[in-house]
Amino acid sequence: MATNNEAWGSRVGLILAMAGNAVGLGNFLRFPMQAVQNGGGAFIIPYLICFLLMGIPLLFVEWTTGRYGGQFGHHTTPFAFHKMNQKWLWKYIGVFGIFSNLSIAAYYCYIESWTLSYTMHSAMGTFHGLSQHGVSNFFTNYLDISTTTTGIPYEAVVFYVLCLAMNVWILSKGLSGGVEKAAKIMMPLLIIFGIFLAIRGITLRAGHEGALFDGVVGLNFLWTPQYDSLMNPKVWLAAAGQIFFTLSLGQGSVQCYASYVKKKDDIVLNSMSAGWMNEFVEVVLGSAIIIPIAIGYFGLDKVLELTQLGGLGLGFRVMPFLFDQWGPILSVMAGVSFFGLLFFAGITSSLAMGTPCMSFLMDEFKWRRGRSAIAFGVAVLVLGLPTVFFFQEGVFDEYDYWAGTVSLVVFAMLEIILFSWVFGVKKGWAELTAGADIKIPNVYKFILKYVTPLMLIAVFFGSAIRPVNDDWSKLSFRGWELHKESILGQMLHNNIGPNHKYFTDAFYSEKSGTVDSVYVERNRNYVRVTETADAVKTTASFEYKAKNQLVVKPGDKVTTGDVLYTGGVINKVFFIDISRFLLTLIFVLIGFTVYIAYRKRVREHTI
Amino acid sequence: METQALIFMVSAEVIITALTLYFFIRVLFTKPKGGSDSYTDE
Numbered sequence: 001m002a003t004n005n006e007a008w009g010s011r012v013g014l015i016l017a018m019a020g021n022a023v024g025l026g027n028f029l030r031f032p033m034q035a036v037q038n039g040g041g042a043f044i045i046p047y048l049i050c051f052l053l054m055g056i057p058l059l060f061v062e063w064t065t066g067r068y069g070g071q072f073g074h075h076t077t078p079f080a081f082h083k084m085n086q087k088w089l090w091k092y093i094g095v096f097g098i099f100s101n102l103s104i105a106a107y108y109c110y111i112e113s114w115t116l117s118y119t120m121h122s123a124m125g126t127f128h129g130l131s132q133h134g135v136s137n138f139f140t141n142y143l144d145i146s147t148t149t150t151g152i153p154y155e156a157v158v159f160y161v162l163c164l165a166m167n168v169w170i171l172s173k174g175l176s177g178g179v180e181k182a183a184k185i186m187m188p189l190l191i192i193f194g195i196f197l198a199i200r201g202i203t204l205r206a207g208h209e210g211a212l213f214d215g216v217v218g219l220n221f222l223w224t225p226q227y228d229s230l231m232n233p234k235v236w237l238a239a240a241g242q243i244f245f246t247l248s249l250g251q252g253s254v255q256c257y258a259s260y261v262k263k264k265d266d267i268v269l270n271s272m273s274a275g276w277m278n279e280f281v282e283v284v285l286g287s288a289i290i291i292p293i294a295i296g297y298f299g300l301d302k303v304l305e306l307t308q309l310g311g312l313g314l315g316f317r318v319m320p321f322l323f324d325q326w327g328p329i330l331s332v333m334a335g336v337s338f339f340g341l342l343f344f345a346g347i348t349s350s351l352a353m354g355t356p357c358m359s360f361l362m363d364e365f366k367w368r369r370g371r372s373a374i375a376f377g378v379a380v381l382v383l384g385l386p387t388v389f390f391f392q393e394g395v396f397d398e399y400d401y402w403a404g405t406v407s408l409v410v411f412a413m414l415e416i417i418l419f420s421w422v423f424g425v426k427k428g429w430a431e432l433t434a435g436a437d438i439k440i441p442n443v444y445k446f447i448l449k450y451v452t453p454l455m456l457i458a459v460f461f462g463s464a465i466r467p468v469n470d471d472w473s474k475l476s477f478r479g480w481e482l483h484k485e486s487i488l489g490q491m492l493h494n495n496i497g498p499n500h501k502y503f504t505d506a507f508y509s510e511k512s513g514t515v516d517s518v519y520v521e522r523n524r525n526y527v528r529v530t531e532t533a534d535a536v537k538t539t540a541s542f543e544y545k546a547k548n549q550l551v552v553k554p555g556d557k558v559t560t561g562d563v564l565y566t567g568g569v570i571n572k573v574f575f576i577d578i579s580r581f582l583l584t585l586i587f588v589l590i591g592f593t594v595y596i597a598y599r600k601r602v603r604e605h606t607i
Numbered sequence: 608m609e610t611q612a613l614i615f616m617v618s619a620e621v622i623i624t625a626l627t628l629y630f631f632i633r634v635l636f637t638k639p640k641g642g643s644d645s646y647t648d649e
Contacts, residue, residue: 007645007646007647008645008646008647009646009647009648010646010649011639011645011646011649012634012635013646013648014645014646015634040612041611041612041615041616042615044615048619176647176648216608219608219612220609220612222612222616223612223613223615223616224609224611224612224615225611225615261645262644262645264640264644265640265644265645265646266637269630269633269634272630273627273630273631273634276626276627276630276631277627277631279623279626279627280623280624280627283619283620283623284620284623284624435640437633437637
């Protein structure tokens with residue numbers, strides 16, 4: 001049995017750890033995509049407004065909640081919230097602060113392991129001489145756990161376990177001996193690597209090293225303001241969402257880190273320093289790497305097409321090919337820097353996810369640090385393996401949507417209501433400003449009470465009822481078609497299409513067009529349907545098993561809902577619903593654990 | 608690079624970099640408060 005005596009070693013260490021919590025893969029892979037897709041340079045206007053009106057206030061709320069709970073020995077949100085208001089509900093709302101971290105870590109550590117593997121492959125020169133198609137295939141093969149790129153069987157699983165082991169080892173060293181030390185080494189290295197890549201990106205010259213355009217062409221595209229986009233609610237929703245995710249708000253990790261700060265010590269200057277450091281990495285470094293380099297080599301049109309792959313797709317399927325154009329030495333340096341900085345960004349974030357899970361076990365059940373770290377590692381492995389084995393079946397995407405998106409918005413909305421309206425903004429302000437080393441403008445009292453809660457409620461409802469094509473003019477009392485990524489749309493399986501049964505004897509085409517080929521790739525069978533509409537060709541490939549019987553052949557015309565093959569079929573919707581059930585089960589189990597801990601505290605008169 | 612894009616980029620990046628440095632430097636040069644505090648190395 002042990003008491004939780006964790007503490008930060010230094011103020012700078014705390015700030016670097018908090019910045020590391022915020023800085024993640026999204027700073028380099030998500031922000032540039034969001035800017036490109038939402039108004040270019042004009043995106044920075046709603047982005048910074050949302051940072052000032054939502055990001056900073058939420059940072060204040062989470063640091064304050066954390067430090068407040070820490071005064072009473074509560075280093076996680078369930079009992080920190082309970083301390084703020086004794087009504088039974090709040091400690092169960094606080095469950096999000098553990099659930100989100102555990103569930104996100106499950107799939108986030110998998111992505112982290114890709115960056116570790118790619119750092120190794122970059123150093124080994126694996127991508128040397130590969131075409132862009134070859135690099136893309138490499139990634140596809142890597143995700144197929146039955147194949148290997150290094151001769152190591154189940155390579156993706158091996159790297160995942162290795163990555164988890166690194167997280168557990170660092171976490172077992174504690175806050176100052178592990179998390180802080182890692183942040184003090186990795187954050188400066190991340191910034192140095194980022195500066196190197198940003199300089200390479202913006203100094204790219206057309207006609208040199210295979211580049212078609214100057215690096216500034218990409219910067220020009222990214223930063224040219226499209227003012228009419230500011231009238232589009234989609235852009236504001238995207239900006240609010242980006243601020244939200246980039247600062248790791250609504251997760252419970254900021255509260256946990258802050259709970260180890262004493263009341264007489266500042267949290268205002270600390271939170272501002274960590275917050276702006278994240279913005280520096282995102283806006284100054286993140287915007288100067290992927291987009292300028294990609295546009296320099298492919299041109300604008302091709303890169304706009306490639307942004308459909310998403311940031312992860314661009315990062316893993318394209319960047320290694322582009323780095324390889326820089327010659328044998330620079331390509332290794334660039335690859336190691338890029339994937340190395342992504343790894344540092346990832347692991348400093350996953351350590352922040354592990355700390356609340358460990359702190360809960362240490363606070364409530366007096367587990368030792370090592371045992372708590374191992375428990376976290378095992379839980380993440382068990383929850384995460386479905387995202388590895390059933391990646392193609394959509395399990396990863398489900399975890400990312402419900403735990404990594406919806407939960408965060410819901411939790412942040414509820415915590416600001418607790419802080420500003422239940423605990424009270426007067427008491428909250430007094431707690432926030434205790435020990436402060438800088439003064440906060442008084443207008444933030446108003447912002448905390450009215451503006452930020454309203455913004456979060458708007459973000460939540462906007463995400464819940466988002467219309468198809470983001471056409472907000474379609475909203476009416478007679479109803480509207482929901483976007484497939486809206487919360488309600490997801491709950492109603494709007495994007496499932498004709499294959500909406502778990503188990504059937506037939507698979508139906510999800511696309512209209514022509515069957516253009518039947519092929520085998522990596523020992524898997526596919527039938528491909530191509531649609532040509534308005535001179536834009538889109539294709540979709542559908543996998544079938546050896547036991548299935550194809551009822552179409554190349555050249556056949558099909559419409560959505562036509563049978564492609566028969567035989568036993570387990571549809572993606574089954575895996576999607578199993579994932580949702582699993583996540584709900586985890587939430588309920590953690591809630592039950594909080595109940596057990598509460599009863600224990602009542603018996604021991606410690607609450 | 609077009610002028611408007613350059614203005615947006617430079618303004619945003621200068622403001623963000625300046626604020627980042629300002630707050631971090633203030634942290635570095637703020638004297639620790641007397642008595643026991645949160646940081647075991649200080």
